[in-house]
Amino acid sequence: MNANGMGVIAAVFALVGVGVGLVGAVATGWAETALATAATGETARFGPVFVAQTYLAVTAASLVVAPVIAGVLGVLVGSQSYDASEAVLTCGGGAGLGALAYGLAVVVLVVASQGEAAAQAHGIVDALGPLAATAAVAAAVGAVAGAIGSVTG
Numbered sequence: 001m002n003a004n005g006m007g008v009i010a011a012v013f014a015l016v017g018v019g020v021g022l023v024g025a026v027a028t029g030w031a032e033t034a035l036a037t038a039a040t041g042e043t044a045r046f047g048p049v050f051v052a053q054t055y056l057a058v059t060a061a062s063l064v065v066a067p068v069i070a071g072v073l074g075v076l077v078g079s080q081s082y083d084a085s086e087a088v089l090t091c092g093g094g095a096g097l098g099a100l101a102y103g104l105a106v107v108v109l110v111v112a113s114q115g116e117a118a119a120q121a122h123g124i125v126d127a128l129g130p131l132a133a134t135a136a137v138a139a140a141v142g143a144v145a146g147a148i149g150s151v152t153g
Contacts, residue, residue, distance in 0.1 A: 001086060005077045006094035009142065012073060013066075013098025014105060020065065021109030024058045032115050048120050055110060055121035062106045063134045069102070070095035070142035078149025087146035095142025096135050103131040 031054040036047030074095060078087035107127045114121050 001089040001093065002077075002081065005080065005090040006097065009073045009077055009091065009094025010098035010101055013069060013095070014101040016069060017102030017105030018109070020062050020102070021106040024062055024106060024110045025113035028055050028058050028110055029113055029115070052120035052122070055114065059107060059110055059122065059127060060130070062110075063103055063130060066099040066102055066134050066138045067141040070099060070138040071145045073098075074142040074145025075149035075152075078146030079152045081146070081150045084147045084150045087150035088143045091146025091149070092139045092143025096139030098142075099135040099138035100131065103127075103134055107131060 028051075032051045035050045035054070070091075074087075074091040077094065078091050081087035081090065107124055111122070111124050111127075
């Protein structure tokens with residue numbers, strides 16, 4: 001296992017997570033303003049439900065990206081390894097830890113941005129199960145991608 005390789009993968013995941021989380025916070029804030037804060041009539045009545053759905057959709061869409069990142073980083077870092085088993089451990093471990101950092105960054109930033117109209121939206125604890133599943137899948141994808149990348153090294 002290459003600790004530097006794991007660190008690079010985890011750091012890139014965390015960096016991308018902060019970026020995606022910030023964009024997600026802006027997007028959900030925009031939706032909250034449009035659907036609840038500035039809404040009138042029937043939109044104002046159903047706005048909080050739409051806002052909660054928007055927060056959930058942004059969070060879920062963000063988590064879907066984690067295995068893609070794991071695949072790309074797994075091949076890149078794995079290609080620097082001469083041993084497939086080392087690449088599997090390095091890339092799988094880095095992707096798993098990195099996906100946790102990525103997901104936590106996204107979830108914390110999106111949840112922290114919730115305004116008054118988002119009372120029905122999910123909290124951090126609500127997202128822990130999907131976050132753990134995302135990290136497990138990203139670890140598996142990263143491990144396999146690392147093995148594939150090691151063939152090119």
